[in-house]
Amino acid sequence: MDINSRPVVVKRMPERLNARTAREFLRDVRPFLAADRPQVVFDLSLVAQIDASGVEMLLKCMSEAHKRDGDVKLASLSDQAAVVLELTRTERLFEIYETSTEAARSFSGFLPNAMRQQLLHNKRSTPLAA
């Protein structure tokens, strides 16, 4: 098993994620993303409103992390954030975990149960006509 000793940065995202706050947030996390093989977790539990520029910022962070062989993972998605990510087809580009701890632990090894909630949601049969 790969023992990972590099630090995992957990950042809590602001309540409103619009063009201005997304820019500020990106400025804050850029130093972490510029590190070698960055491991970053965004906690979206507080997010009550997110628009296209917020999602765009998440994708920018992800591509910057990928450039340096790192990854960005999402945790504790609020319903609002989850709906917007689904709507913009971006939720499948990220690993999403129930808690920040699980997301952070997932950098050191695969956690078979951590994403159970998400999988359950995806598999849940439609209550309405399919």
Added chain:
Amino acid sequence: MDIRGILLANSEQNVAENQALGAPLATLDVAGKSTLQRMAERLQQYGISSVSAVVEAAPSSGVRNFGLPSDVTCVSAAPDRFWRTAESVFNDMAQSGAELVVLIRLGAYAEVDFEKQVQFHIDRKERVTRMASDEQMLEIFCISASRRNDAASLFRTQLAHCRSECPVLQHDGYVNPLATTRDLRQFAIDILTRQAQTCAAGKEIKPGVWSAPGALIEKGARVLAPAFVGSLARIRSGAVITRCSSVERHAEVDCGTVVENSTVLPFSYVGAGLDLAHSIAGMGSIVNLHRDVTVTIADRKLIGSTSVAAGKRFLTSAAEAVTYLPKLAFQGIFAVNRAQKPDLQTTLRKTTPALGTAAGFETSACDTETSHKFPNMVVARRYGHQ
């Protein structure tokens, strides 16, 4: 016999739901017509030609007839005056010679046999009779117009109590409680899958696909049965409407967006390259039925609205038409290379153009290697196949 009808539509029963969508559920279009319209038409089908509707509306919203037939009198009432207005409409009917009044609060949509109900009322010789479906009491009453005190007590208790005995007639036809947004969505499904007698307000252009007059389905868009496209609605190229989805009048679904098992409310805009599933979208918000959550979307590139005023819509379209050629010329001169027209497969796999510089990320719809080997499988598996 002079029989008349009163329809009541207010939002006391489902305040939270109405706040989400900004109007009483009974006034929202479902497959081309509101429940209010459908009920008024049903009353008229049974020969109850004199129908009045009392609809709760904010004083600022002005006079509207909510798409009701021209011979239906529509009275708007402020929330605090709603029940008084309803009572005075009843009294006016009684004074003008009505013998029997069928009173319906929407509420539930029930496909009632009014002939049977009136006959039941006459046979029982009671002042007020009511309908019920299984264990659920329906707010559908038959009131002898001369019994104003009984009617008054009903109105003053918001239809909760009747001062005299109120025999109940069991209804065994279609009922939708229409108490939540989930019921509203289910109603659309029931109409499109013909579970209800009432049908979509449009022409069946192919089996299971209804289109109302003026609906525009652009070349390259796919509408899979069962589905409904309302009058003057626009489905842009590359969009997919599928699985009992209903796009109501004047709504617009932009390029490459997939609308699956969802309702797009009238005068709404759904941005390009989105995945709208198991939701009701419009009025600047999305009600996601899977997660049971209402999300306000401030970003108009994702969910927006078009103007209800025809003049404003005309001006917007005129401005678009006037700027179309200069825009093309500008793009022709300054664009580095002209983007190739994407096919449906590619469009469905990419993130929305609303994401600006992050637009166009590949998000494989069927995230397996198989999707590359059998590119046509993606659409066939996820969105049905024609």
